[in-house]
Amino acid sequence: MSTVGVVQFPGTNCEQDVAWAVKVLGGESEMLWHGDATVGTADAVVIAGGFAHGDYLRTGAIARFSPVMEAVAEFARAGGPVVGICNGFQILCEAGLLAGALQKNAGLKFRCETVDLRVETTTTVLTSKARTGQILRIPINHFEGNFVCDEGTLKGLQENDQIVLRYVDNPNGSLDDIAGICNEGRNVVGLMPHPERASEPILGSADGAVLLGSLL
């Protein structure tokens, strides 16, 4: 059985949802406190959503310097699976573990709704049990989910098949409809949508289960 380490910063607010979803899917979880430079006994790490350190200065800008992030970076360098959801995606970009950055939504609207996502690649730690082209209904809940990067970086992401999920109908102005990307090693994935909030039918969709299930 896999143990998922769920990173908790001051201001993180989705860690219990992730832990619950992992439990529903048959895994175990342990909380990883931001001040401790360790990922414990985790087989995989999820950086959950929220507003780490109040998102002051920029989303993820302060969180990336937390002791736990050194351990997460080391775990990722060794090939360990790391997934950042929403604020976790922003933190992974700030930490340089993923390319690009997430800025304010085009239109300056906070978007909170369930959207359709298309799985673009299955050779990542988050999509190994999904099908390429599969459409997933998963909620988004963010003000800063507008993925940006320079042209060279975008070309690299496209050519290396690092775009993991795309929005079917772009809600936030994200470059190339990007909802999630991975690193070159394909073991670090960031996505703005919340698969943990679509992990069982009572939540309105269980489409996120295939993603978190891939991680277990």
Place this chain on the structure above:
Amino acid sequence: MNSYEARIEVGHRPGILDPQGGVIERALPALGYGNVSHVRVGKSIRLAVEASDEASARAQVEEMCRKLLANPVIEDFAVELVEIV
């Protein structure tokens, strides 16, 4: 040691969409200012730093910008130093 006030401007890099600038640019014509373009919104950060001289202060503040105050993926920064006497 000398004290310097650093006046730091953080803005979007050229070519990076600035959603706030866009909204303001569309709002100003409604107030009768049809002659406005190139609106960009950034951040202004002030801090005091002690250093042996201005070059040292500048080097340290620019390092702070690269490490924390700006995100080089999407932002540029400019530093102005004023000696506090």
